[in-house]
Amino acid sequence: MSIEKRDPVTGRMTTGHEWNGIEELETPIPKVVFLFLAAAVLFSVVYWLLMPAWPLGWTYSRGLLGIDQRDVVTRQVEDAAAARTVWTARIAEEDFATIAADPDLMRHVKDTGGTLFADNCAVCHGSGGTGGPGFPNLTTGSWLWGGDPETIAETVRVGINSTHDETRFSEMMAFGQMGVLNREERRSVTAYVRSLSGQEPSEADQGRLSEGEELFATNCAACHGENGAGMHEVGAPDLTDGNWIYGGDAQSIMTTIYAGRQGHMPHWQDRLSPVDIKILTLYVGMLAGDSP
Structure with missing residues (x-):
């Protein structure tokens, strides 16, 4: 240096x-x-x-201006709650068709319903309502119990196979485990069920279709209907539309016939208010493109 x-x-x-x-x-x-x-x-x-x-x-220290952000946020929350009361009161009073025809109310339904769906339904049905293995796709319009708003609202309220006293109850019996159908018969029914949804049977299954149709009429038509289009009264799915809850490939259908199915949807009456259930019903209808 x-x-x-x-x-x-x-x-x-x-x-x-x-x-x-x-x-x-x-x-x-x-x-x-x-x-x-x-x-x-x-x-x-x-x-x-x-x-x-x-x-x-x-x-x-309070400051000479006396500004308190907690008071500001409290006022904002109170103002938002007051504004929300106006349109929720209308939803509570008006029927589904009237609400669906009002663009302003449906804007609130879309915003609030999306949040309700994400918080309560998306974990099973997916964020977009497209479902997954064991959980129905809500965007296809393929309804187990019916797709009108009143029916959807009731399903949301009481659930399916839930603990609610008024729950919707539906179960497919285990035809294989209970010994009703043997392996070859189950294969015949599987081939026929796949054909109902337009799937081309393999050469090996071509000869099984006739027996499968007879077995279907004897064991399955009581719930799924003679043509396999399902029955809303018992929550039996439509087997002809290509929309599968547990999978439409041969192995998945064989497993369903052998072990049966008993889906579960919790009831939401104890968690959601009647207005929330109504909003959620309209939102689910929007996912499927349905209108009351």
Whole structure:
């Protein structure tokens, strides 16, 4: 390190520091830095005086303006609740068809219903309502119990095979485990059921269709109907539309026939208000493109 001296080129003093022959000039701090520093200090002092700023143990400085963000948020929540009461009261009073015909109400249904669906239904039916293995796709319009708003609302209210006293109850018996159909008969029924939805049977299954149709009429038609189109009265799915809850491939259908099925949907009466159930019903109808 050398001693401080004047740089012969610029005429400015050096700091006395030298690295490999390079000397550092004594560069003054730009005045604009002091300007911004002074402005920041001034802003801080004014803010501390006007706004809540300093913690004081169990309380804090209130500021000369007396602004309290908690009061602001409380007023905003109260205003939002008051505004919500206006349109929820209309939804509670009006029927499904009237609500569906009102664009303003349906805008609220779409926004609020989406949140209700995400919080309560999406875990099983998916965020878009497309379902998954064991959970119905709500976007296809293929309804187990019927797709009119009143029926959907009742399903949401009491559930399916739930603990509600008025629950909808539906179960497909285990034809294989109970010994009603042997393996070859189950294969014949599987081939026939797949043909109902337009799936081309393999050469091996071509000869099973006649027997499968007879076995279907004897064992399955009571719930699924003679043509396999299902029955809303008992929650039996339509086997002709290609929409499968547990899968429409041969192995999945064989498993269903052998072990049976008993789906479960919880009831929401104890968790959701009547207005929420009504909103959710309309939203589910929107997913399927249905209108009351």
